[in-house]
Amino acid sequence: MDNFLAARLQMTVSFVFHIVFACIGMTMPWLMFMAELKWIKTGKQVYLNLAKAWSKGVAIFFAVGAVSGTVLSFELGLLWPKFMEHAGPIIGMPFSWEGTAFFMEAIALGLFLYGWKRVNKWVHLISGLVVGIAGVLSGIFVVAANSWMNSPAGFDWVNGHAINIDPVKAMFNKAWFQQALHMTIAAFASTSFAVAGIHALMLLRYKNNEFHRKAIRIALVFGAVAALLQPISGDISAKNVAKLQPAKLAAMESLFKTSKPAPLVIGGIPDVKEEKVKYGLHIPQILSFLAHGDFNAEVEGLDKTKKEDWPPVLIVHFAFQIMVLMGMLMVGAGFLYLFFRFKWSENLEKRWWLKTLVCLTPVGFIAVEAGWIVTEVGRQPWIIYGIMKTSDAVTPMPGIQYPFYLITLIYLFLTFVVFWLMRRQIIAIHTNPQNIDTHD
Amino acid sequence: MTSFIIFVLGIAVLFYVLLGGADFGAGIVEIFTGKKGADTISKAIAPVWEANHIWLILAIVILLNGFPHVFATLTTYLHIPLLIILIGIIFRGTAFTFRYYDTIQENTHNYYTVLFRISSLLTPFFFGVTLGAIILGHIPANVNGTFYEIFISPWLNVFTLTTGVFLTLLFGWLASVYLTGEANDDETYQTFEKISRNFFVLLIISGLGVFLAAEFYGLHFFSKFIHSEVAMGCIVAATIAIPLIWRNIKRRNTLQTRFWAGLQTACILTGWFAIQFPVMIFIADGSNLTIWNSQAPERTMSLLVYALIVGIFLIFPAFAYLFKVFKFDNSADETLA
Numbered sequence: 068m069d070n071f072l073a074a075r076l077q078m079t080v081s082f083v084f085h086i087v088f089a090c091i092g093m094t095m096p097w098l099m100f101m102a103e104l105k106w107i108k109t110g111k112q113v114y115l116n117l118a119k120a121w122s123k124g125v126a127i128f129f130a131v132g133a134v135s136g137t138v139l140s141f142e143l144g145l146l147w148p149k150f151m152e153h154a155g156p157i158i159g160m161p162f163s164w165e166g167t168a169f170f171m172e173a174i175a176l177g178l179f180l181y182g183w184k185r186v187n188k189w190v191h192l193i194s195g196l197v198v199g200i201a202g203v204l205s206g207i208f209v210v211a212a213n214s215w216m217n218s219p220a221g222f223d224w225v226n227g228h229a230i231n232i233d234p235v236k237a238m239f240n241k242a243w244f245q246q247a248l249h250m251t252i253a254a255f256a257s258t259s260f261a262v263a264g265i266h267a268l269m270l271l272r273y274k275n276n277e278f279h280r281k282a283i284r285i286a287l288v289f290g291a292v293a294a295l296l297q298p299i300s301g302d303i304s305a306k307n308v309a310k311l312q313p314a315k316l317a318a319m320e321s322l323f324k325t326s327k328p329a330p331l332v333i334g335g336i337p338d339v340k341e342e343k344v345k346y347g348l349h350i351p352q353i354l355s356f357l358a359h360g361d362f363n364a365e366v367e368g369l370d371k372t373k374k375e376d377w378p379p380v381l382i383v384h385f386a387f388q389i390m391v392l393m394g395m396l397m398v399g400a401g402f403l404y405l406f407f408r409f410k411w412s413e414n415l416e417k418r419w420w421l422k423t424l425v426c427l428t429p430v431g432f433i434a435v436e437a438g439w440i441v442t443e444v445g446r447q448p449w450i451i452y453g454i455m456k457t458s459d460a461v462t463p464m465p466g467i468q469y470p471f472y473l474i475t476l477i478y479l480f481l482t483f484v485v486f487w488l489m490r491r492q493i494i495a496i497h498t499n500p501q502n503i504d505t506h507d
Numbered sequence: 508m509t510s511f512i513i514f515v516l517g518i519a520v521l522f523y524v525l526l527g528g529a530d531f532g533a534g535i536v537e538i539f540t541g542k543k544g545a546d547t548i549s550k551a552i553a554p555v556w557e558a559n560h561i562w563l564i565l566a567i568v569i570l571l572n573g574f575p576h577v578f579a580t581l582t583t584y585l586h587i588p589l590l591i592i593l594i595g596i597i598f599r600g601t602a603f604t605f606r607y608y609d610t611i612q613e614n615t616h617n618y619y620t621v622l623f624r625i626s627s628l629l630t631p632f633f634f635g636v637t638l639g640a641i642i643l644g645h646i647p648a649n650v651n652g653t654f655y656e657i658f659i660s661p662w663l664n665v666f667t668l669t670t671g672v673f674l675t676l677l678f679g680w681l682a683s684v685y686l687t688g689e690a691n692d693d694e695t696y697q698t699f700e701k702i703s704r705n706f707f708v709l710l711i712i713s714g715l716g717v718f719l720a721a722e723f724y725g726l727h728f729f730s731k732f733i734h735s736e737v738a739m740g741c742i743v744a745a746t747i748a749i750p751l752i753w754r755n756i757k758r759r760n761t762l763q764t765r766f767w768a769g770l771q772t773a774c775i776l777t778g779w780f781a782i783q784f785p786v787m788i789f790i791a792d793g794s795n796l797t798i799w800n801s802q803a804p805e806r807t808m809s810l811l812v813y814a815l816i817v818g819i820f821l822i823f824p825a826f827a828y829l830f831k832v833f834k835f836d837n838s839a840d841e842t843l844a
């Protein structure tokens with residue numbers, strides 16, 4: 068395997084792994100906070116049990132999130148030293164803020180997880196809130212750094228060097244808001260649906276259990292709201308991508324020729340050689356509207372970009388379709404849930420509904436991974452869009468395939484162990500009758 | 508401005524050694540105490556290790572933001588030891604957490620424990636190796652050469668191995684001293700006390716080893732130390748701390764013991780900073796990276812200063828509170844309900 072490919076794959080594996088824990092780290096503190104708040108307000112034991120049961124799982128996810136994040140901060144240099152040398156002074160600022168956020172998060176987390184008996188309940192509750200806020204902020208800061216790679220700003224590029232550096236402008240580049248918003252909502256949607264799905268599975272097995280019912284309720288309020296907001300935020304993203312990175316949008320939509328108006332293609336297999344999409348559903352004019360808010364607008368196709376600068380069309384196109392499909396599934400479920408909450412609430416107890424939730428467990432995370440593939444693969448061959456090629460940034464050290472194999476094996480192993488441990492945690496909850504209150 | 512950033516970087520490294528280092532050290536100590544010490548150790552580091560770990564992240568962030576060239580040079584030429592450190596960090600953190608939270612006690616706990624201990628030993632060693640490589644100055648100026656010359660020999664030699672051993676012992680020693688304060692019964696106390704004594708002797712020997720190896724590689728630590736007042740002061744202070752530490756360990760005055768041990772480590776690090784200053788990485792052809800020639804542009808540095816100041820005001824009180832709750836208040840011992 069050549070070095071460059073190995074480096075890209077190692078980066079991919081590391082991010083695909085970390086993002087799952089990052090999403091959980093951004094969302095779970097809020098769910099635990101809600102559970103504890105309800106316990107304080109209602110005095111019902113079941114909420115306290117819930118907060119504690121969640122916090123045990125979260126401790127494991129946090130540890131894995133922390134170590135995989137550390138790996139990433141080194142890998143930026145280990146794999147892309149040339150990139151970091153130029154980008155460090157420009158986008159280091161969000162990283163340094165992120166560092167502060169991590170600190171607050173880790174400190175508050177220590178208090179939250181281990182302080183049940185050591186601090187009073189309000190301090191405890193507030194520390195949960197701090198974990199949540201710091202988690203979301205750290206997500207927003209890193210994503211700001213990433214958005215700069217998509218929409219470089221805050222410097223002048225002269226003879227292969229950055230001058231007139233302005234880190235503030237760089238952080239608040241044209242893509243940061245759209246990406247930060249979309250990512251934050253994505254974290255809530257994906258984690259909440261996963262949590263609801265797992266508790267739905269338990270509810271199918273242990274019927275009439277207040278513990279799991281309350282868990283689903285808390286999770287799905289977050290999940291449903293996030294799922295309904297996500298297409299709106301996605302639309303903002305798409306419109307911005309159309310402006311900032313037309314080649315990425317063209318790859319997402321497999322639009323080979325610049326068209327006015329442009330049709331929306333759903334499904335289908337892009338054929339890069341013949342430059343057309345086979346099969347698939349073409350809906351006239353809709354892409355023009357989605358990309359520019361006007362049914363007759365011109366949409367730039369891949370023909371405007373040199374063929375050697377095309378991103379991998381097939382991957383980007385599929386990833387985008389998958390993200391949107393998963394998003395639509397979640398919108399449907401979120402909509403049904405809110406509807407049932409207000410009307411026909413007996414449906415919430417039905418087996419078909421719980422089974423639906425179980426099926427939706429991984430959907431949000433699939434969308435998150437797919438979305439990042441759209442963003443990152445869609446940026447190729449650039450590491451800093453329009454400025455530096457990814458291949459020019461790769462480390463000169465040969466033999467990167469070995470670290471790649473090693474990291475991949477370790478992460479596969481950890482994935483397996485984390486799944487296995489979660490199963491054990493859930494079993495432990497049910498073998499300890501004190502944790503399970505069927506009546507509140 | 509640059510000096511302030513370097514100062515905070517120094518603080519981050521110091522705290523990482525004092526706190527994060529001791530967490531690794533605890534894993535090393537556990538090798539010698541076995542199951543008995545393990546419970547004390549788990550309780551002692553569970554609430555704080557994640558926060559302690561962030562000092563490393565802070566140091567990395569300062570480097571990649573303020574001294575990008577240093578960061579790029581380290582990650583290019585010291586790729587292999589850094590990778591081993593990362594793997595150590597992965598296994599130490601996860602194995603420890605899994606052990607703590609896996610409520611079902613059975614064989615698997617032995618696997619977590621083995622992983623935890625091995626990685627606690629391996630990581631500090633390679634931190635020491637990396638540090639040695641930075642000081643030694645065999646890092647090449649460019650990648651023209653064989654794989655061995657460029658990517659291995661700068662960090663794999665007698666000098667870096669001795670610094671590796673030294674740092675491992677330092678972490679183990681710090682941990683055993685701190686842990687005396689966590690012991691709930693006499694027997695555990697004595698176990699930790701004995702281990703700390705052994706580590707101390709080994710630490711002194713390996714410290715001399717570092718000086719000898721340095722002489723052998725032409726680094727002339729002796730004369731550098733003698734010519735720097737700060738470094739000499741540090742050595743004197745570190746030596747004075749030795750009897751104080753022993754007296755307090757004997758008297759079971761844990762707070763003072765920890766204080767003097769921390770101070771002594773701070774002296775060792777400051778002494779090293781003093782003879783290293785202002786160089787950050789020594790390069791083979793003499794084109795050393797100093798804090799002056801490798802810093803980021805003015806505007807980046809001033810924004811970094813703001814971020815650090817805000818960070819300090821947020822972090823230090825919060826950190827102090829965390830330690831107050833878990834380290835100085837032993838009224839409630841049940842940590843997890």
Ligand code: HDD
Binds near residue numbers: 246304437
């Ligand atoms: C729960 C997860 C989730 C869901 C349901 C969606 N997305 Fe998404 N999407 C993400 C999770 C995500 C993400 C993983 O979080 C990304 C990657 C980078 C980013 O900012 O968000 C992303 C990126 C991303 C981008 C690329 C942004 C860029 O490159 O800067 C676009 C255009 C969209 N999304 C559009 C949509 C649309 C139109 C959706 C309609 C339903 C949608 N997303 C649902």
Ligand code: HEM
Binds near residue numbers: 086091173
């Ligand atoms: C270059 C990219 C990234 C780097 C260098 C990085 C680095 C890190 C580090 C060092 C940690 C550990 C902090 C701790 O010990 O608590 C961490 C955790 C975290 N990261 Fe990342 N990260 C990256 C990408 C992301 C992305 C894209 C997101 C989300 C949007 C994210 C969100 C988080 C969150 C919320 C945590 C804390 C939760 C947890 O520890 O599980 N990170 N990251």
Ligand code: HEM
Binds near residue numbers: 210
């Ligand atoms: C956590 C969510 C993220 C995921 C899942 C993700 C995914 C990916 C993938 C799949 C690639 C490989 C692209 C290719 O080579 O075809 C990549 C590359 C890369 N990503 Fe991300 N990414 C994430 C966030 C970030 C963030 C926050 C940053 C930095 C600030 C970042 C920086 C990079 C860099 C430097 C590369 C290598 C250069 C390149 O391939 O363009 N990524 N990422």
